[in-house]
Amino acid sequence: GAGVSQSPRYKVAKRGQDVALRCDPISGHVSLFWYQQALGQGPEFLTYFQNEAQLDKSGLPSDRFFAERPEGSVSTLKIQRTQQEDSAVYLCASRGRGLAAYEQYFGPGTRLTVT
């Protein structure tokens, strides 16, 4: 079956622009996670959804970052007024019902470059 997909795969934005990154989780997976991976670093947790409810957004670095999952499937991570420090790979992961916390399936990521 299809894995987690993300679009676009690459995004270049001028500083100050708004961007929207999309994640399509594995069909039927109730949990969805966003991580940010800066160049040369490990991924860092941003936020977590269970169905449409955003249960943890402790990792969002500023109020310019906003995530939604209105129907409990596709999720969008929006970054307003992008800054150069937002340049990173944004990873999405999903997890099926009843699976352990660590059993997250990752997408290929969206590489955001802010110029």
Add this chain to the structure above:
Amino acid sequence: AQSVTQLDSHVSVSEGTPVLLRCNYSSSYSPSLFWYVQHPNKGLQLLLKYTSAATLVKGINGFEAEFKKSETSFHLTKPSAHMSDAAEYFCVVCLEGAQKLVFGQGTRLTINP
């Protein structure tokens, strides 16, 4: 707080020689620890997991790791490197009840022919 430290940012070995990627953890109790691999332009893939059962854990592609509580270590090993093992490797801890994964900084593994 739980965290992991990967001791080497880059490891280079020759094909056919052993691989050792080092990871130390910090935790107030026995954590759940994992190794993930990230190939270029591909998603992160779980290599192996330790969840308080056997301390020697076998994973995919011939990798294994040993949980050593006395040394607070969870090093990743493979007896004989293959060219296809070239990738970025992450040691990861799962925060109990918090649903989130905490990644180390990563170790880039290069295989020389």
